[in-house]
Amino acid sequence: MKTLTIIKPDDWHLHLREGLVLKNIIHFTSEFFGRAVVMPNTKTPITSIERARYYKKSIVEALPESSKFEPLMTIYLTDDTDKEELINGFKNNIFFAAKLYPANATTNSSYGVKKIENLYKIFESMQDNGMPLLIHGEVTDSEVDVFDREEVFIDKELSQITKRFPKLKIVLEHITTSYAVDFVQENNIGATITPHHLHINRNAMFFGGLNSDFYCLPVAKRENNRLSLRRAATSGKKCFFLGTDSAPHLRKWKAFCGCAGIFNSPVAIESYLTVFEEEDALDNFEKFASLNGPNFYNISPNLEKLKLVSRPNKVKEFIDVVEDENIVGQIKPFHAGEILRWQVEGIVN
Template identity: 30%
Template sequence: MDMRSDEIELPAAFDAHVHLRDGEMSQLVTPTIRQGGVNQVYVMPNLIPPVTTVQQCLEYRGRLKAIEPDVDYLMSLYLHESITPEVVCEAKKAGIMGVKSYPAGVTTNSSSGVIDYETFYPVFAEMEKQNMVLNLHGEVPSTPSHAHSSTTANNTSAITILNAEPAFLPTLKALHEKFPQLRIILEHCSTAAALAAVRACGSSVAGTITAHHLSLIIDDWAGDPFCFCKPVAKTPEDRDALLRAVVSSEGKFFLGTDSAPHDRVKKRGEDKVAAGVFTQPYALGYVLDALSKGVERGVVKEEEVTMEVVEGFLGGWGRRFYGVEEKKGERIVLKRGKEKIVEVLKRDGVGGAEVVPFRRGEETWSVTWK
């Protein structure tokens, strides 16, 4: 593939990590899936209340289908104390693909999350038996600010948003060793350490990489709430490691945008900034832009950005890991610089929901369906 090309034709993409919310927000953002060149998505369950039963999950999928019927929605349950091996079996029979684990309190709508993973070993054993996917938000909660001085005094490192992901990696290793055939995805990898941890595991473990983490570093979100997400973007070295992983992983890593819409008031007008970057309508363009800049900086070589790599990262590798078939015949054409990113996404008939997309006002690749 020639990265200087102004037009690329690809199969429609698979996004292995999306937040589509519910109600008015879902009405606003769900139509942007196909706008962005994607026809299959893996949907996160952290609604309020979280999706913890098979019935809730199927009803949620029905609501999404009613908004945009031409998308395949792969569904997940929220790992919660009410999830049992019996629920796992029921979910498998209903066609639900996996279970998402959030450490308690680390990100949006995660207050019902996991405190002790060993408690769920019977659930993981049944998931392994049923060939379901365990999706891990790979961070641990931050050390409370009032405890920082005593933590240092006890010769243990305080946890902040900057080292929360590396601190989680021993848990990934332990889960893989305990359940070697369990399909595990370390979601939204943001550090070189996370990439190395995934690579050190067997073929049953993979990682997703977002579109925005391929571009952002600490300085970006420190000054712009619309670039703030969990896990936060890290150092330039971490960002460049992610770019190299895209072109060199041979399928170990694939696109999961973690596109997370929040009303713009919650991103800038309240006391606490909501964590999430909205990328859904433009995600493929963001990835291509990041790869182009990576080539310019010498982080990746132009000859490494092959059509096989681009098709694999944007869809093929994720589909292979999840065991889903590509929707044959659905193809897209991307054209460089032919799309201006809107300042605010809003739509008549869906209430007052307004979402600010990543890189608002800039240009990226347009998407048209063949």
């Protein structure tokens, strides 16, 4: 039986939702991750200091009593974002970063930015103050094929942002293409990579009919892109780091309405580790999971360590959502019903 001990990881891209779902899923992240960058695309988006404080309070109240987990809050950029509010929130450690959603690019993004050039003054101020910009990198032009949206966004928008603001700390989130892998490496920016984009290609959405369990945004791409992502994640290169993009939806919505998002928090660490073992890169797992993110953001790694053990790990078919001891819904996790080869044993000194 193999074991691996690493510095406690962080999740640099996470959806926690709100209310009952938040209360039922937070422990999957807080138990084994030190920090997580919390996405602001809640039903009422986090567009102000007041809303960020309220949302963080609800997260902290949902944590187990002894938890040391730290939620890192973000502000949702809109066409009307107030520059003073943004920078004041950052300077006062309310906002860790700002998130750019092109309008209607993904879940709860209808308030997103319609014309990115209109935010250039915001980006300039962020650059001057060292505030990170996190980007959902897809165009939403109906004439662009859904499988090409990331590449077109890089050419049309991101290339201009990086040229105009060379010192702006940028993270291109949940990258899905070899084109994005190359751009990140060539332009001194960071990128998060999800576990599901390392495991599945676009065929997964069509096995056994139209399968919404593997539908997310950005969508999984061709097999050559998946292999490129695996090489990037396992390379040890500092520009690539862990970001699950775990995005839960109640089964009644996911199965019948096809909501975009894959809930991987219950097995994210084990899922990533499976890939690193398959790629004969276990020595680089700590860099990807625990060191590259803090290094990019110029903060210290976590002090605690995490022990992982190589043994059969049967993933539940469904995660129950419970209210007053009654099951009121279910969420299907990534790898549901599968047996993974690794399991988190716990925190060690």
